[in-house]
Each structure stands twice: as structure tokens, then as C-alpha cells.
Amino acid sequence: MATNTSIEWADKTWSPIIGCDKVSPGCDHCYAISTARIREHNPNPKISAAFAGTTERNEDGISWTGKVNLLDDRLTEPLRWKKPRKVFVNSLSDLFHAEVPDKFIAHVFAVMALTPRHTYQVLTKRHARMRSLLSSREFVALVDDHREQLQPGCGDFAWPLPNVWLGVSVENQKWADIRIPALLETPAAVRFLSCEPLLGPIDLCGPIVPGRGRPKLTYWLDGRPGWGPEQTDDRGRVFQRLAVGPRLDWVIVGGESGPKARAMHPDWARTIRDQCAHSGVPFFFKQWGEWGPAPFIVRVCDPDVGWKGTDEELAAAKGDSEARGATHVHTGHSREENGERRYWLHEIGHKPWSLERVGLPEGTAAIRRWGKKRAGRELDGQVHDAFPA
Template sequence: MTKISWTDETWNPATGCDRVSPGCDRCYAITSARIRAGNPHPKVAEAYAGTTQRTEAGLDWTGTVNLIEERLEIPLHWRKPRRVFVNSMSDLFHAQVPSEFIAKVFAVMALTPRHTYQVLTKRHARMRSLLNNEAFERQVLVWAHRLKDDAHEPSWNPGERRFTTWPLPNCWLGVSVENQRWADTRIPALLDTPASVRFISAEPLLGPVDLTAWMPPISPVPASGAPESWADWTWPGWVPADVRTAVENFWSEDQGRSPAHWIRNMHEQGAPAFGATLSMDDGFGQNPPQIVGRYVHAWNNIGRLVLDGDEDREFAYTSFSRADRSRARGIDWVIVGGESGPGARAMHPQWARNVRDQCVAADVPLHFKQWGSWGPAPFIVRVCAPDVGWQGTAEELAAAKADSEARGATHVHTGNWYEEDGERHYWLHEIGHKPWSLERVGLPAGMEPIRRWGVYAAGRELDGQVWDGFPEVAHA
């Protein structure tokens, strides 16, 4: 079992790693590996031997990766279905892991379709290269034959040279995204990788991330922001007049409907994103031809494809399935979390909220794992300059102390500065001490008050709600 909220079990057929990006800087696995290397049980100690080292800068990986063959078949003996995080103490696509060993890991996944495997990597390029390689797929098939146990139903046809279901439907592939730079680098590679479910882990989230390029909103505006009348609605210029008329007539006030009803229908039906460029059915009936266009929702599972550069017609009639929606979206699941442990870097609450809002707009399930060591403070205390002390009332001071003690905060207040009328103002950091700006941990101006609670006290609620989303469907 594991304390990771988005999985049931960890499976580590390989251990050891090295750092490749800022998200690795305070990797929990380094300390865990160091502790386990000193475990009195010889097999545990051997599994982690040589993977860590003490340097002038502190504890670090050595770059050595240990391959633990005897752990490969562990999932074959788990009878109860479970979600399995693969290589939580390493990276399956690390350069020191041979492709043959990776093929063995995938063979075990193929032999255990009752389990769901979650593979998370920062080595996006190698993942893309291997899983697009037919030779690697055949290698997985060979090892699946060798490992096959008659008690386990395979998800492949032994008489074929290739899997009948590839990518494996029970293998979710994800990339770590700690800031926009690494989102822009890793997510395109993930989308180029065959996968039944694609996900991202924005943990630790170290900066604002815009995912809308890969998770476009289902509707042009939220239903709550839609006007009551079409007279107050503004269509994008690329939507043809005939398409506008058809939508407005069906969702007209005469029918007891409105733009808000139209938008809600998009979300209820699981429509592709408004304006997404897709290859979809041209018309209805059996085996309609495919055509490329920009999607506009009509009603239920019916839409219009706006054609670009077609002299004969402006749009086509089409219908959609969940597979069309997935292709428009790209990302099936998002995990968000802040960093914990000594020296943890703080996550701006608005960064988490922005990702949440993007997920809600795109109908992508969100799993908010944790705030980490830092979390939002429930109120703001402002001071006029760094050398000015507490300026609240005695009652506010008592309430601040009581709240802090009740939740175990190690600091009463933290904050940042803001500009007003050309003057810089500060939010108080710690009662009885000189105020301190969170610029030290790289947070931007406009930071709202946060505190160093500790991971358990900070909790998992985002604006009063626990987000425990999981993907529901796989790509076709």
C-alpha cells in the first residue's frame, strides 16, 4: 500500500535516478532511497545500494539505476485489481534502463489487464521513441509469451506478431510538468506517444501553467457567464451564418432555451471543444468519410464542421463520439500538488486554482493531491513597510495565534508585497518578527497570504473542496 492519494500500490522493479529539471531539486525519493539502502533486511538494502551519495550540496543521486528482476512478476500475484504507480523510486525511461527491461515491465502489464498501471516520466523523448517503435512492441509480445501464466488472461492474441490492443488499455502514460517551460517541452511528446490514457503530474507546481493548448475549453464561455438572450451573444467571425442560425433557432427563447442551455448541453453530452480542429464524420449513416474542420456544437451529439478553404461549401454535418472529444482534448487527467519536506518551495494558490479552472472548463478530471508544506492563510495582515510591526487589533492578534496553534503552523503569517499609488506595501510574515517577502522562494507579485503549515495540516482542500478526479475513458 501507499500514502499517495492517486494510486493504490507502488511497484519498483528499478531504483535510482538523477536530476533533469527543477522539479527534481527536492526529490523525496532520494532520501527514501538513502534510508532503504541502510535497511537491515539485505534484499531491501541491496535494491537501493549505490543509488545515492552525500555531496557538498547535500544528498543526491549517483545516476546508478539498479534493475531488480525478482520484482518484475510481483503484479502477477496481486489478485485484487488495483491502480499501480510504476517506478516511484526511479524513472522507467531512464537512460540506464535497457529497452529489454522496459519491455519486460510492459509484458507484465499486458498479462495483468485487471490492474491499471500509471507510468510517470520526465524522460519524454525516450518514452515517445520506444512506444512508437514496432520492434519494441514485438519485444513486449515476446516477453509476454515467456512470462505467460495460464491463470492470467492476456490482452493480446498469441498467434499475431502484434498486440490486438496496442497501446495497452490498462497503461496510463504521464509526464511531469512543474512549470510552463516543461509543459511546453514534455506535453507535445506525450501527445505523440500512443497511450490509452494520457495524464500530467503538475507536482511540485513551481510556476503558473497554461494547459489550454492541450485541454481546450468545451464551451466558448462558462454556462454561468452566458447571456440570457442571443441578442447579447457574439459569435467568432469564423462561424458561418447558416451555422449560427441553426444553433440560435434550436436554442431560441421561443423554445424556452438560451445560450446557457446550449453551453450546458455541450458539457452534458461530452462534446468536443468549441473551435477545435478535428477529423470527424462527414454526414451520418454507416462508414461516412472523414473530413477536417473546426467543431461547432449543435445539440446532443450533433455538430457542424466549419471547413477551411472549401469553395463548394462552408460546413459539414457531423456527429461525435467520446473518442472525438479525447482527440480534441489530448490530456485525460491532471494531478496537481505542492512540495513538502525541508526547504519546500511554496505553491502560489492561484497557480493551483488556474489549473483547476482549466480542468473544469475542459471537463478533464483533476486530482489535487496536496498543498505541500505551504498552504493558504485564512486572512490578510498588511503593514506599510518592512520595519513596521503588528498593526492589527488585539483581538485579531489573539485570533491569529489561536488559529496558527490549532493547525500547527510553523509561521503565523507569510506574504508578499503589492504596489499602491507608487508605494510598495508588505504583508506581515511572522508576528513579533521582521516581515519577510516570499520573493525569496520565487513567487510573483500579487501573492496571497500563505503559511508553512506542514503537509498534513495544510491538507488537500482547494477552496473548501477535495478534488479526487480520475480518468473515466481511454482513447479509441
Template sequence: MTTQHTAIEWTDRTWNPVTGCTKVSPGCDHCYAETIAHRFDGSKAFPNGFDVTLHEERVDQPYRWKKPARVFVNSMSDLFHQDVPDLFITQVFDVMEANKQHTFQVLTKRHARMRSFVQQRESLKREYAAKFDDCPTEAMRNSPAAKWARARAANPPANIWLGVSVENQKWADIRIPALLETPAAVRFLSCEPLLGPVDLKQAVRTMGSERGHGLTASYVHAGGCCRKFHGIDWVIVGGESGHGARAMHPDWVRSLRDQCEQGRVPFFFKQWGEWGPADFQVRVCDPAVGWQGTEQELAAAKADSEARGATHVHTGHWQDKDGERSYWLHEIGHKPWSLERVGLPDGMAPIRRWGKKRAGRELDGRLHDDFPTPAASAAGAQQ
């Protein structure tokens, strides 16, 4: 579990200079990393189980990778956890910045610490570059070191993408504004597990209201062009998998897809998870004609339709608990083959617990595998 090729659809490999974490929001409830760490507790990869552990020996690993790759940083932890020292985070960023052949994808739920750390890092770069302007000779002011410092300070590194996890509207309104205030070439959202509907524009408006004004031009424009959703460059969406997985309403996914299409933001649908859409009406025969086969064939047809049909209905009804919304899952009281003439009320969607593999990754008959483009990254770089 050090560095490896991975089955995570939106990255090529993982890099874990830190392992272990603690839970901060509902998206953490069924943490896959915690499950893996407990399974291998005491091993070389997880000597302290899921306690936060720094792995100094892994920090320089990217220098040894020959083939350029997208690298998910700390898939088994959170780089901005409070138990990770600033100096260690600085080492990780220095390595990422030095290995420009790779694209590093840093994802956090500790939005405030990431914002303050990256803001300070970029500010120090500008301060260092400015010192060359005061050099006594033109040769020193235009030296290779001066040019390097100015180039480094001009924009955040193009190969370091920074993202936040967003599981519902509450955390979208909290984490997205912090992300938008974080200097980055690419800012992205991981809406996985998606536990409720998310309005991206509302989260951006929340940022304006917290500042006491509407969105300013500095958040609307960067690099001479209008930024998508005022700073969001990529959105990943996925449902929860594993034991006790919570269901995702198909309309939540469609809403984010449509918002991204309208805002021209690359959209990546990672998975349905354990639960996926299912046909509510599965016909065994034409109701006007009736069944024409044998009783044995009828039983087989009913079994087949039941296997393909929905067993639960995900609704828009919700309840609040400790400031978080949870959405209801209702079990259908009839077999799908007996519901040929029955419809569902608005807001309800038929789903079934297929398992991650059978549920798949298709949304309305197609895959969504969009990534930010280099052009978008260059336009998005903002101090």
C-alpha cells in the first residue's frame, strides 16, 4: 500500500506518504481506507493500524517513476490532517513540484488547513521572487535564479490539482468556498459518496454572502477568461460501495451532470456503487394477451423479471439529524412483474442493490470520463 497502480477510475496510481485518518463528516462513515488498514493492522504498510502515520521513506518515491502518471496523493489518509506537521506537507509539495512529469491529485476534507497552507506557500514564493528586484546589478536581477523564482511565483504549479470532498449541500457550502480561495492550477470536487443533492451555484453564492458581498471580478475572471463555476475545473461523482453502503438517488447524479454541462465543467462519473437504477416495470407478458406458456416457464419469467427489477424506491423525503440530512429508502411492496400499470410519484426513483460491479458506471446509457484539459488548467491558474 505504498505506491501502486490502482483500480480508481480517475487516477493512474496512488502515493501514500501518510496513512491513517480520523472522521470529520458523514462521508467518512464507511471509510474504505479504514477497513483496509484494520485488515492489515501491524503490517509494514499499516504498522499503527489507522492511526495517522508518517512514512518518510515514501516521500521521494515519485523521483523513481519513469512513466508520467496521474497520482492520487494519500488515498489512505488526508495530507492536511492536524497530526501531519507543516514541514512534512512542505516536503510532499516540494516533491510534487519537482516532478512535473506527473500530475498530482490532492483531495482533502480539511479545506481550511489546505487553504491557509497553500496561500502561505504561494505568498512566500512571491516574496522570494520580489527580493531579486532589489538586487544592486542588472545581472543579478536577470540571473537564472531570478528568472526561476519569478516563473515559480507567477502561477501555482500546473501539475498539482487540489480538491475537496463534497458529500451533500452542507459540506458543499462549507468546503467549496475554501477551495475557491486556494491557489491552484486545477480545483476539483469529489462528490463521493454522494449523500444528497448538491447545487454548485448555491455553494458559490455562499462564498459571496460570507464575505458580505456578491461574487467579485477576481472570482469570475482569471487569465483573461471566465472560469467555470467561478473556479471549479472538474467534478467527480460516485455512489458508496461496500458493507452498509448508502444509496444515491439517480436524480442527484443527473443534476450534477447537467450543472457541469451548462457550466462547461468536465464531469467524471466514477460508479453507482452498491445501489443502481433498475426498471420499475418489468413485463412478463403483454397484459392484453396474457401468459401463453407453461406454468414452469411463467415461474422462470417471473424470477428473471424480479432479478432485473427494482426492490427499493429512493425518495426525496429527508430528515435532519445533528445538522445533516438523511434520505429515505422505501421497499416496494409488490413484485416488479405485478406492477405493469403502476407508476411512481414524483421524486421517487426505483433502485436495486446490484453490487458495485453489476451496477456499473453508465449514466443514462453512457460513460462520463471527462478530465480537465491542459488549456483549462493554464487558464485556471490563479493567485
């Protein structure tokens, strides 16, 4: 089944696979689990069968069982879509999950190859399998076989597929360091990151060493410079031109939504935005999520003059400031837990209209739980909606 989607960077979702399991902290509050749980009990037997057995209730609530359902009847859906679309592939699973056979993945790529009018966005946390499969001649031959079965005499095709964007999810620096190099080693027309939910700071340019700047550049945003393949000029002389290696073509950032959402420090998003701008990489800010910036203090009057209105007006002004002002501070402080950095919030004890409040310490940010819709998509007053060319 394919559906129109509210995901800001896609027009449609295509889910020939249902089911998954958790592999890193970014999966902890996955929206797809609750979606699958609801549809597993849908009164329509075709829908409930597609989701059957994929979720379970345990001591942590609702979780994946690890069962993956392959839905052959959905494989050829894009062949019937005439209007070009941006299609998010497998929003309720991971195409490179260990339980998905190579042949099934090849069939998905064959359909994408036969529909160049669409742009497909494939996002994974299984970076190693993606790199291995898509670098394999045997897999490319398998894709070609499926193409011929679907449309005999369809002719040659280019690899990597020019209409397929490949991305990895990275929620913090640990997983950025692991997944991004694998993505850059994977054949792809467009490579992108989804830093959602962003659970910690990510430096895409290389770690800063005090007093030394960035001695170990990553070149993830700019491409590593080096020598290209040998060439021969018309006089028989062999030479090499300077070349730039693969780089990230697009970066998406977003905070977490849902009842148990973890807050994103605004500076984490700003850092990635600024690094993308410096390197000319399109940046897409998807959402703040449940938590978003709020004023640390909302003045209800001039402190030197004092309040000149009635008590009723003062109560109304204070109520307004409480509705708009910060309730928490994100300190950026963390602790090590199961090999991951875990960040926490400090609840503000004073009301946002208190005239006695002073400025926040450097590195902290005033935020509150607005809810996804009210928090919105503006980062420092601007919507960032850039896409790769």
C-alpha cells in the first residue's frame, strides 16, 4: 500500500515491507511501532494481515517483534503512478533489514529502475548491508534480471540508479562516525543524512581540538580531495587530474515528537545548519518536535517603572508570559549510559516574568514543551526547505 504522507520531504510513502527491530537509541520511540500496532488490529483483513505479528506488548510498552512481512502485492505499485513523485521507501521498516532476502531488495530496485520519473528516498540504519549489496556485481545482475521479468526488452540501465537517493539515520556523533563513512563508500547518485531524532551534537567537519582547530577533517560535506584515475593525452603521456571524493548531498535535521520525546538543544541544529551553509550542502529543517525554543523571560513591565495597571491586568500579563516563556533549560550536560551519551533538561523554578532573573549560562538554551504543531519548523525565524538539485 502506498499513501500520501505528511512527511515534509516526501510526497508519498511506498511500503512493500512491514516490521523491524531496534538497533540504536534513535529507534527507542519509533513512530512506526505504534502505527503498526494500530493497523495490526484494523478491521480490514487485508491491512491487518500486512501488519500481523510485527509488534508485541512487553514491560517497556509496545515494541517490534523482529518479524518482517514481505508484501509482494505492493512491489509493482509505482509502475502505475504516472505523475512524478518523491517517494519515501519503507517508512514502516528498513529495506536492508537482515530478514529481507537479497532477491526481494533487488526486486525493489528493479521497480525503481523502471520508473525514472519518480525520485526514491531510501533511508536505513543498516549501513553495512547497504554498502555490501549495492557494491556487488551479483546484486546488480539480480536487479537486471528482475527488470527483464517485469518489462522484457527494457534495455540497459545505469548504476547507481540516478533517481534513487540513499541515506542513513544518524542521531548522535557515535552513529555519525559509524554510518556516514559507510554511506560515502556506497554507490549512489545522491547521498543524504537524516539527523532525526537529533539526540546529541554532531560535528560533520571533524572534531575540534582546543588550540589546534580541526586537525582531523572528515570531508563529509566537501568530499576528500585526491588524485583521479590515470589518463593518457594525445601524445601518449600518462597523467592524473585532481578529483574530489564522494560527499553528502543533503542533510535533514529534526527533533523528536511523541509523548516520551527527548529534547533537542537548539545549538545542535544550528551547528549542522551552519556547516552545511559553509559547504554549500542543502539543509532541510524538518521540525523541532515536542520541544522548542522559548523566551527565558517575558517582560510584563519596565523594571525601573513598575506595573501601572490593575491587579487583574497584571494577572493577565503574567498568565500570557507564562504561556510563552520557557519552562526548562537544556544544559547540554550528559552522562554515559550503555555506551551512549544521554542528555537531560533542568526544570526552571522561577516564572518567566520574574524581574529578578538573570541571563543563562553559556551553552544552555531556554525551551519548553510546545507540542509538535506549535513548536513548528522555523529555525531562528527561517524555514529551511532545501533539496538536492
